[in-house]
Amino acid sequence: MKKIQIIAFLLLAAGSVLGQNAATNSGGQVVTVQPKIMVIPFTKEGEDIRTVLEEDVNRRIAITKIKEGFDSRGFTTVDFVAKLKAAKDNNAFTSDNQTDIKSQIIQMSGADVYVQAEVIVEKGQSGNSVKLILTAYEASTGNSLSNKVGESGKFYTEDFNKLASKAVESCVEDFLNIMQTKFTDIVNNGKSVIVDISFDAGSQYKMSSEIGSDGLPLSDQIEMWMEKNAFKNNYHIQGTTDLKMIFDDVKIPLKDQATGNNYNPNKFALELFKFFKGIGLQPGKDVKGSTIYITIK
Amino acid sequence: MKQYIYTGAIVLLISMVLPCCKTIYPSAEVNYLSGDEQTLTVRSVGIGNDEEKAIINAEQKVFDVLFFRGLPESKQKIPLIGSNEQEEKSKHKNYFDSFYDGKRHKTFVMSVIPVSNAKAKGRQKMVTLDVKVNLSALRRDLETFGVIRKFGY
Numbered sequence: 001m002k003k004i005q006i007i008a009f010l011l012l013a014a015g016s017v018l019g020q021n022a023a024t025n026s027g028g029q030v031v032t033v034q035p036k037i038m039v040i041p042f043t044k045e046g047e048d049i050r051t052v053l054e055e056d057v058n059r060r061i062a063i064t065k066i067k068e069g070f071d072s073r074g075f076t077t078v079d080f081v082a083k084l085k086a087a088k089d090n091n092a093f094t095s096d097n098q099t100d101i102k103s104q105i106i107q108m109s110g111a112d113v114y115v116q117a118e119v120i121v122e123k124g125q126s127g128n129s130v131k132l133i134l135t136a137y138e139a140s141t142g143n144s145l146s147n148k149v150g151e152s153g154k155f156y157t158e159d160f161n162k163l164a165s166k167a168v169e170s171c172v173e174d175f176l177n178i179m180q181t182k183f184t185d186i187v188n189n190g191k192s193v194i195v196d197i198s199f200d201a202g203s204q205y206k207m208s209s210e211i212g213s214d215g216l217p218l219s220d221q222i223e224m225w226m227e228k229n230a231f232k233n234n235y236h237i238q239g240t241t242d243l244k245m246i247f248d249d250v251k252i253p254l255k256d257q258a259t260g261n262n263y264n265p266n267k268f269a270l271e272l273f274k275f276f277k278g279i280g281l282q283p284g285k286d287v288k289g290s291t292i293y294i295t296i297k
Numbered sequence: 298m299k300q301y302i303y304t305g306a307i308v309l310l311i312s313m314v315l316p317c318c319k320t321i322y323p324s325a326e327v328n329y330l331s332g333d334e335q336t337l338t339v340r341s342v343g344i345g346n347d348e349e350k351a352i353i354n355a356e357q358k359v360f361d362v363l364f365f366r367g368l369p370e371s372k373q374k375i376p377l378i379g380s381n382e383q384e385e386k387s388k389h390k391n392y393f394d395s396f397y398d399g400k401r402h403k404t405f406v407m408s409v410i411p412v413s414n415a416k417a418k419g420r421q422k423m424v425t426l427d428v429k430v431n432l433s434a435l436r437r438d439l440e441t442f443g444v445i446r447k448f449g450y
Contacts, residue, residue, distance in 0.1 A: 034450055070448070074440075075447075075449055177374070183449060254450055
């Protein structure tokens with residue numbers, strides 16, 4: 001009797017350690033992790049992005065209308081103003097350079113995609129108008145996802161808020177449709193990550209070092225691994241030197257092809273890490289957004 | 298000599314039968330009139346055995362164009378579903394059976410205004426209509442029934 005009790009206790013204990021927490025168990029349901037999208041204003045060189053929105057109501061209207069477009073498709077965007085305030089409160093900005101601040105906000109927000117909106121106000125004898133340039137990029141790779149120019153048309157009015165609104169309405173649906181076709185391409189062919197492989201200052205290895213049982217140069221070993229493991233064999237090498245190898249576009253699947261669970265750059269970095277360990281190297285890995293840094297010791 | 302006659306007769310027969318097998322795709326005859334973020338108004342020409350069938354044909358042509366071709370000049374320039382209609386229709390057979398044969402498409406038609414009286418075209422009737430479609434509801438319906446993905450991955 002005691003034996004049965006012990007076995008039952010051990011089974012329960014193992015279940016609670018290995019199994020999923022009952023409170024979070026979804027019964028095997030997997031929801032695809034969605035990209036984080038942030039809409040930001042375009043700023044010229046030297047323009048303070050922190051005051052741009054506060055001073056220019058037209059840009060605020062344009063940004064809100066664009067976000068409305070995303071909302072109407074059931075998609076929630078990351079709020080730029082909230083992130084800006086959080087960054088200010090946390091003193092997250094480390095430089096006075098405005099371009100840097102924009103990059104810092106994008107990086108800090110964890111946005112995968114950012115949409116930039118440029119509002120151009122045109123005043124004339126034959127009426128006033130607002131033009132809008134909308135561009136969507138992948139934050140990590142800079143790949144363009146959608147580009148559109150919207151126009152309000154010319155009206156004899158000083159109500160530039162309404163004109164800005166009309167300019168967004170003229171192009172936002174088309175803009176979102178094109179973005180969605182790019183997302184479909186990502187679902188089918190994988191998302192892009194950057195892989196940056198370098199050496200620690202005190203490392204005895206170089207890209208030309210002959211490694212592993214085959215005795216092949218390290219750079220070739222890495223490429224052979226990438227050939228096998230990039231999704232649908234899709235990768236691009238930016239360049240290789242003796243001290244560095246950069247893959248500026250490696251496709252990874254959105255879903256683990258074996259389990260159907262969500263797949264991310266961190267999991268791909270772990271596979272790379274195991275590969276380097278397997279050929280007898282001591283790697284260090286770091287993942288920032290969609291960029292994987294491997295440093296060989 | 299007989300052989301030549303037989304061969305000639307077979308060739309003649311094949312040349313007569315082949316054009317009958319060729320699929321003739323009807324022209325869409327759907328043209329953009331106006332629209333906003335949620336609705337779309339188009340002019341569509343429909344043909345049918347009677348006026349009612351011609352009207353349904355005109356309405357369904359609008360959806361065919363929106364689903365599989367896209368409508369130039371409108372905000373739905375690219376197809377809502379995809380260009381390969383045969384593949385998409387067989388993948389989501391139940392949805393399209395109910396949509397076309399079950400006339401579920403009517404729930405997305407906001408208004409149908411005849412442009413002119415029905416005209417005779419041979420033994421058939423031809424109508425020209427201005428059809429207003431609830432585009433945002435149509436997109437949501439396609440998303441709900443898994444015909445297209447929701448916005449995002």
